[in-house]
Amino acid sequence: MVEAAQPGLLLTLASFALVIGLLVFVHELGHYLAGRAFGVRADVFSIGFGRELFGWTDRRGTRWKVAVLPLGGYVKFAGDMSPASTPNAEWLSLPAEERAQTFQAKKLWQKSIIVLAGPASNFLFAILVFAGFFMAYGVPQTPAVVSQVIPGSAAERFGMLPGDRILSINGKGIDQFEEVADYIRLRPGEMADIRIVRNGDHEVLNVRFDAEEQVDRFGNRFRMGRLGIAPVERVVVEEPVGTVLAKSVTHTFNLVGMMIEGLEQVITGRRAVDELGGPIKIAQFAGQTASLGWEPLIEFMAFISINLGFINLLPVPMLDGGHLLFYAIEAVRRRPVKAKAQELAFLSGLALLVSLMLLVTLNDLSTLGLWEKLANLAG
Template sequence: MPELLWSVGGFVVAISVLVAFHEFGHYWVARRCGVKVLRFSIGFGKPIWMRRDAQGVEWAIAAIPLGGYVKMLDEREGDVPESERHLAFNNASVWRRIAIVAAGPLFNFVLAAALYWMVMVLGVQGIRPLIAAPAAGSVAAQMGLVGGEEILTVGDESVATWSDLRSRLIDQALGRQSLPLQWRDADRQTRRGILDLSAVRLDPQFLFEDIGLEPYSPDIPARLDQVLAGEAAAQAGFEPGDELLKFNDTEIHNWQQWAQWVREHPGEVVPVEIRRAGRVQTLQVILGRHEQDGRVIGRFGASVANPPELWQDLRAVSRLGGLEAIPQAVIQTWRMSSMTLRMLGRMLTGDVSVRNVSGPLQIAQVAGYSAQVGLVSFLSFMAIVSVSLGVLNLLPVPVLDGGHLLFYGIEAIKGSPLSQQTQQAGLRLGLTLLAALMGLAFYNDIVSLLG
């Protein structure tokens, strides 16, 4: 129940703020272009709260918090008094209509830059970009990386944390066949190499696996912290505090070794030697089966005690001063916008799976998780979603802001608006595409939950 409350609460807060800022862009520019605004609503459906200001604008909060809208005076939606015809949206010049429609996505980008600025000033905590030993034959191994190196730059951009490394690599890999890397080895020597991306999958789910770059982690003692009810470990009789010693007469040196073996052996029966309260005993466990990314992996069903002192030397903080963060926040907003657009393009070409399209359920889960982690994590999440809203709304799909901009752009070029028949056909097409996208997003949500 607490997880559900965090998810619902985080989702409602994030979406309400992002939608309010988007719609305020439409509202603010409309007022300055001389168009009368009738209602500003957060959410759809029946209003649960509403007030009217001195200018006659109705400010409302509706029951369904999945969007919002700004209703303007428009002769296409009802009768307009002769004295107010000059205030109607449809009678505004095409350039003013373009400005009003474009303002929503533009305000999303402005909000994202402001959120990124706050994140950079507050500081992002993470782990240093140290890498584990790459798999034999991987791209990283062919470069000569052996594990323990710290990545310093990707392309011409420096990285301070593993999160930086991940985002920079995904961003730059989308448009390149090779990528320069610079790293510091165990002898503190700085070295350079070229990362060959020609044979790797660009989907973020598989990119790092194909390259062979995984975060380094210190050896974690194989001592259980929690045993999940109903899972394989609980059914076999394991208890919190058990120290895992051997499996199949193979000595367990650390938790990572055991976890990797479990993943590769779903459904197997294995004897595990443990130490409990000073006594050594053996338990038989039937490993569970779990589907992940289209393949079945083994599942033990217990978490490990993870001493925080093991990670002390791996922690890093990326923080900028207030002035220094301003251009970097703008650059980050541009980078994320470009990456979002290129990811969509790669989905169309099949290079990136459509499983990366998330619906409201997955977004709510991430919202709740980020809110629990802390303010900086939640602000980062909101910045990413704000960028996504801005980019998606600018796509030239009728119904979205980008579709309206397409219509108005054609009108500006040809000197007259498209016929009502053409616009209605475009709107029907837009609704069909939007419904298909929402269906895909909900399907991915359900598959994720069932998985």
């Protein structure tokens, strides 16, 4: 494969700012709208951290701003005086009317919805993007039937034949061929029981997937699982809006399942930690995808939006999932976790996130060949 020219630095930075800026806005808008629905006043709505570049204040008193470091954002609700957003003396000193508009004054279920609305907005964004593509181009519904077995592949070695219909892989039901590829690519070198129908009879094939390194048009390398089969002619059908939305929801949460599987593989050592990517890698992929056109870039944004929603739901203090974990504990105990314990947990969560950010940034720099270039210079 002839490698495509890498996009310029300006396109890469502009694409990264567009992707991250829009998705952070979507995420924080979820928090903002949910808070507003429950009567919580927002003091600040920020895209980015640090010094303000520009902004304005609306008639409700909310400061909308864009800050210098575009790696996230936040909504600061009235009364947010500590990371744990717990009532304290300063909050109690507020007039009753002002206190009623603060986040702390809301019921536990209301606070939970406000926190959950951020990740939910990211998932909703992806669902709507996929629905738009399905409406424009149809819904893939290729039958899970083997048309061709690639010579020398795992499929040939373990006895798969043309005409086999795949029913399940490791107990996971398979309805269409696209699901086969999604399942296998995450499992290079792994064993699997594949249940098939052959000439009307049910059989189970015990297969070890091949592991291969694939290289895309920009030279990026990926370790993928491969079975070595081809489908019958790809089938795409038009569906009514209701079915399209249902398919979009299913597709989105299938991708979430793949993310969970990928994270589990890293934790258990089945995948190398250096496969984790960070902001530099996202920027690189954003620029490369943008160079292919608007449609690939929008699809890429949907994938990143799912990642953003998923990561924020992890039960790590400082993330939305950490807040929800404390609310769940409070619901069971009938009283909140002590403020001091929450603040210590949030500091630990911050340390964990900073460490993870450093790790993925080092991975990104390694992928770009920085250490090798420095070694060559030193030599």
